[in-house]
Structure formats: C-alpha cells, structure tokens
Amino acid sequence: MARTKTFEQSEVLMKAMDLFWRKGYHATSVQDLVSYLGINRASLYHTFSGKEDLFLKALENYREINKADMLEALYSQPNAIAGIRNLFHYSLKERKDRKGCFTVNLTAALMADDKHLQEILRDNQRDFEKIIFDYLKSGEVMGEFPKGKDLRAIANLLYTLYNGIQVISKIEAAPSRQMEAVEVVLQLLEDK
C-alpha cells in the first residue's frame, strides 16, 4: 500500500479559503498558497488540480460553513426579529480581520463574461433569500410580527442590506454604525 498524506485535506482547504477570502483570486499567487498552506507545490497540484480548482473548492467550503452559521444565528433566537438582528450582529462580529464576506467580495469582483461564477453566485443568492423568507414566514405564522407584509420583498431587501454591510465593514470601523442600518430596516417588520 501507499504512503498516506501528511496533511489533512480539510484543514488545507480551510487555509486556502482564508487566503482567497482575504486577497481575492487574482491577488493570490500559487506561491502565496504554497507558503500559507504549508504544503508542497506538487501536493497542491496533486490533491487539488490547480489554482482555479482550489479556488472553487474553497468557495464551496465557504458556502457550506456560511449557510450553517446563518441557520445557527437565526434559529438560536427566540423570535424572528431577534434572529435577523443576530444574523447581522454575528456576521459583523466575525469580521475581526476585515475580510468581509467571501461571496460578497467575489460578486463585486465578478466580470461580466464569467458565466460559471455568475451561476454559482446566483445560486448562492437564491439560497440566502430562501432561508430568510422561510424564516420570516415561520415567524409570521407564530405571530411574532404583523401579518400581511411582503416577505419576499423584505427578504430581498435583507439580502441587499447584507451585501452592503459586508462591503462597508471593510472600511468602517464601528459595527454599531452598521447595526443602526439594520435596526432601521427591522422597524419595517415591527411597525404596522
């Protein structure tokens, strides 16, 4: 039988995700990856087939983690409004190193002719909005806020807000400023 790998593939993928997250695709060289991941050049090409493939795997990895974190942030709260608030609060705390959000960064860097990434990012948007919509819907059923609101439109607004906040978190120091914006929108749910 053959020799076993000396590194844990999932750990390396996590590091690759971190580096691509911080620097983006084009500003990250294979040399950067080799140094940061701590594995050999040949191992990188053997395990993942190249820079682009590694990037796509890092992106998938991010999406899975982010989705789980999102559900956790929402459903750990006693009601819908607190859940939404916590979702944003959580995602802003996370940004200790000002990386923003992987997928938001990627969307902003998207070039118009990149149909593949475009499709992945659209899929990501659908996921996000569906999670929010379903969550709001269950909150509405539970009577946590007045009925009759356009939850589809609010989910869309929250996704837009999330993108904006993640972008601004890269230059804005205080998360409290951004939470202000969240609170303003949350009033839309509460009022009636």
Place this chain on the structure above:
Amino acid sequence: MARTKTFEQSEVLMKAMDLFWRKGYHATSVQDLVSYLGINRASLYHTFSGKEDLFLKALENYREINKADMLEALYSQPNAIAGIRNLFHYSLKERKDRKGCFTVNLTAALMADDKHLQEILRDNQRDFEKIIFDYLKSGEVMGEFPKGKDLRAIANLLYTLYNGIQVISKIEAAPSRQMEAVEVVLQLLEDK
C-alpha cells in the same frame, strides 16, 4: 518647441477607468491597458507614471464623475423622495454592462493592510453620506416628508443600500427587483 501628444489625456484616462472598472486592479495587466487605451507603452509610463498611479488617477476621475452624476440625479427632481428614487434608478440604468460601481467594487476588493486606499474609500463614503444628508435635510425643511426622522441614520442606510444594490447588480438581471428594495426603504421617509 516640442512635439505635442497625439492623444487626449482625459480620453485615455476615461478608457483606463473603464477597464479597471470592469476588471479590477489585479486582473488588469499593463498589456491590457496598452491594447485598450490604444497608446504606446512608453507613452503610458511617460504620461502616467505606472500602473498604480494610473489606477489612482482613474479612481479620482471616477469619483468626480460619479459625484456630479449623483448631484444631477438628485437635484433634477421635484422633491426629496423622487430624488432618492431617481438616484438609484439612474445608477441601475447605467449598469448596462454589469460593471457595478467602481468604488464599491474596490471596497469589496480592499485588503486590510492597504491603508492608503482605505483612507480614500472612507473619504468617498463621507462625501456620499454628506450629499445625501444635506439633500434630505433640505427636503425636510421644504416639508416634503414628516420632520423628526433620524436623517443621519437614513443617509447611512441609503449608503449601505447603494453598496448592496451595486454588488447585486452584477448578478441580478432585473433592475426592478432592486428598485423594490429601494421602495421599501423610501417608505421609511414617507411614513409618519
């Protein structure tokens, strides 16, 4: 006396802005610039001192144009609410080629250690929010919407919304979806 340039510096700068806007800094090579601008390599280095300098000048150029466009979009309208609506409508129409917004793209691509760009982008944010705030303030004085609202917070929210919308415009087909989000926020101004 000496020979005169065969190209208009401002036109070349406009093209450079367009290319950096579409592709971002790292994905744009000097060769790309030489081809797209239609000027010689040496001319590029003689006129602008290098890639980074040209980028910064393109960024300044964008900020000036964008600011003028913004003021025009706002103050061409009969009242504050129509002005804000038009601002977003205008910026979404513009995106025929899905470039998003230069400064938003740049903010999302910002690396945490780039203090210079960070300062420029913060300055840009201050500009934006001040323009919006002053505009809303004058609308309030004119009695175009109920007094007593936190216009500072609303200006901040609108900036966040602008960033989010510009990001999403790169993957979302219909501007109408994004205008929906704008309308939801505009209700905040209209409602008592």
Place this chain on the structure above:
DNA sequence: ATATTTTTGGAACAATCATTCCAAAAATAT
C-alpha cells in the same frame, strides 16, 4: 525485508508580469 504506491522537495518550464531603455519619428520655434 522487499515490493508497491504515493507524497514530497525542488528544479525547470514557457508565459506573462510591470518597468526601463534607446533610437527614430514628429512637431514646433527660430
């Protein structure tokens, strides 16, 4: 211990990166 299989280190690859340099061309002032 030997055979087998895979990882690993590092050299080597051609292509591209941003930048510099120089001689030739061009355009105005005298």
Place this chain on the structure above:
DNA sequence: ATATTTTTGGAATGATTGTTCCAAAAATAT
C-alpha cells in the same frame, strides 16, 4: 531649413506567473 524637445515603437529587462516533471523519500501490505 535647422535646432530643439517630446512622443513613439519596439526590443529588452528581470521578476513572477501557473504548471509540469522527476528522482528521492516515506509508508503500508505482503
């Protein structure tokens, strides 16, 4: 027309890009 000054074309720079290749090392199965 000649002198002067700047642009221009294109070659050349050395560094870095992503990727491949190969021999040596390592680890398990027999």
